[in-house]
Amino acid sequence: MDTPSTDHDRLDFATLTPDSDDPRVAGWLQAVARGFHEGRAGEESEQLWRRYGCRDRPALKGAWIREGEYGASAIPVATFGSFGGTLNTGATEVPLHFVTDVTVAPSHRRRGLLRRMMADDLQSAVEAGRPLAALTVSEGGIYGRFGYGLATWRTEVEVDVTARFKLAGHVDEGRMVVQEPEEMWPVPRDLFAQWHRATRGSLSRPAFYEMLARAEWDWEAQSKDTRLRGAVHLSADGEPDGYVLYRHEGWDRPPTVTVRDLVALTPSAYLSLWQFLAGIDLTERVKYSGPLDDPLPWALTDTHAYRVVKQLDHIWLRVLDVPAALSARPWYADGTVVLDVADAFGHAAGTWRVTSSGGEAKVERVSEPGTVSLDARSLGSLYLGGVSVLTLAAAGQVTGPGVEELAAMADGGPVPYSLTSF
Ligand SMILES: CC(=O)SCCNC(=O)CCNC(=O)[C@H](O)C(C)(C)COP(=O)(O)OP(=O)(O)OC[C@H]1O[C@@H](n2cnc3c(N)ncnc32)[C@H](O)[C@@H]1OP(=O)(O)O
Numbered sequence: 001m002d003t004p005s006t007d008h009d010r011l012d013f014a015t016l017t018p019d020s021d022d023p024r025v026a027g028w029l030q031a032v033a034r035g036f037h038e039g040r041a042g043e044e045s046e047q048l049w050r051r052y053g054c055r056d057r058p059a060l061k062g063a064w065i066r067e068g069e070y071g072a073s074a075i076p077v078a079t080f081g082s083f084g085g086t087l088n089t090g091a092t093e094v095p096l097h098f099v100t101d102v103t104v105a106p107s108h109r110r111r112g113l114l115r116r117m118m119a120d121d122l123q124s125a126v127e128a129g130r131p132l133a134a135l136t137v138s139e140g141g142i143y144g145r146f147g148y149g150l151a152t153w154r155t156e157v158e159v160d161v162t163a164r165f166k167l168a169g170h171v172d173e174g175r176m177v178v179q180e181p182e183e184m185w186p187v188p189r190d191l192f193a194q195w196h197r198a199t200r201g202s203l204s205r206p207a208f209y210e211m212l213a214r215a216e217w218d219w220e221a222q223s224k225d226t227r228l229r230g231a232v233h234l235s236a237d238g239e240p241d242g243y244v245l246y247r248h249e250g251w252d253r254p255p256t257v258t259v260r261d262l263v264a265l266t267p268s269a270y271l272s273l274w275q276f277l278a279g280i281d282l283t284e285r286v287k288y289s290g291p292l293d294d295p296l297p298w299a300l301t302d303t304h305a306y307r308v309v310k311q312l313d314h315i316w317l318r319v320l321d322v323p324a325a326l327s328a329r330p331w332y333a334d335g336t337v338v339l340d341v342a343d344a345f346g347h348a349a350g351t352w353r354v355t356s357s358g359g360e361a362k363v364e365r366v367s368e369p370g371t372v373s374l375d376a377r378s379l380g381s382l383y384l385g386g387v388s389v390l391t392l393a394a395a396g397q398v399t400g401p402g403v404e405e406l407a408a409m410a411d412g413g414p415v416p417y418s419l420t421s422f
Helices: 004-009 023-035 043-056 113-127 187-198 208-213 267-278 322-326 376-382 389-394 403-410
Strands: 011-016 059-065 078-088 093-104 132-135 153-160 175-179 228-234 240-248 256-264 285-290 306-313 316-319 335-342 350-357 360-366 372-375
Touching: 004 011, 011 023, 023 043, 023 059, 023 078, 023 093, 043 078, 043 208, 059 113, 078 113, 078 132, 078 187, 093 113, 153 267, 175 267, 187 208, 187 240, 187 256, 208 256, 228 267, 240 267, 256 267, 316 322, 316 376, 322 350, 322 360, 335 376, 335 403, 372 376, 372 403, 376 389, 389 403
Parallel strands: 093 132, 256 285, 335 372
Antiparallel strands: 011 059, 059 078, 078 093, 132 316, 153 285, 153 306, 175 228, 228 240, 240 256, 335 350, 350 360
């Protein structure tokens, strides 16, 4: 069997952009479809992907079999996409490096291609001045070794919207208006932007969200999205303060509506959107992906109308610049710890004194021994407060005499949540 280095020598590594007319760009898209076992992308799909993709200015990295070698093609054997956006830390917004579309062909797997592209890409993120990187995973065992830790969750629920559905005491002081998704735009853009600025753990949305919200494309069906419907909630003042995009899945029992996107700026607008969903005729069940601390079951007179189907990991975070990242998050008590961070890639490695005061922290590299030891993966998990320091300590992932002090300083605040998948 070839050694990994010999194998890499037979490949050309390149970074492209979606606006390029290089045939390898279309090949890159086909390789992603192949890697995720989807149908080949057609011309319309490719055009939309290029049009929206260009706005995020992604770097499309890949490895192609070299000209003259058997199997040389415009379709690469490895893909890796990344682009910039922002993360709401709970205190402020910071630049965030988004990683996506990671695939390696079955013929080239386990020869270090992902490792090589990840190392290269993390370095580009550092050079772009992004203190954190994020991704969503296909399998839970891959990305911890690269310093990514699970940071936010989402919950898949099914809500019984038959006569059993009743909201205790909710009165809608505004009103709902049903609209075609195309007419509704740019309400989803504007309300999401407000929600993003207000929500700990929210990631900005890549441009393709506009394509989905306008029903221009259904990625699974690879055709125009003909089933997407929309509705806006107006406050008592007549201003949009919530919206929902949804699909009726058909009349088969139980007739089901699936929520594709739902944003509410106030708790009252949230309940009003649910009142609306529950009132859709010829519907007995609503499928929804929501936050861990969803208020809906607490608002129902019969909590059994709300059934959690799955709790899923969502955003994984990777700290690249410890002082920039930690000084941008909220702190809940004054104190001092020295973090000893292990990071095989070097970016977060070292000992760092964190001194919090009045909700903010000063972070500096020091040469004294740490009072708390952890690795980059655990640092990523703790960053947004999606897991407490004491829970990770109980899991054996955070150790040292300063653990309780760090818990007092770092634990607290709202549960982080993201409405952005990519
Ligand atoms: C952000 C995203 O896009 S998530 C989507 C990820 N992509 C997919 O799931 C599509 C299908 N899978 C694939 O395309 C490939 O198997 C990949 C991309 C997951 C892995 O690519 P490879 O080139 O085979 O990985 P590579 O050889 O660089 O392995 C790097 C390390 O990860 C480990 N690893 C790779 N895949 C897996 C896995 N599925 N589960 C656990 N460990 C894994 C390897 O053992 C290796 O470990 P080590 O270096 O610590 O010894």
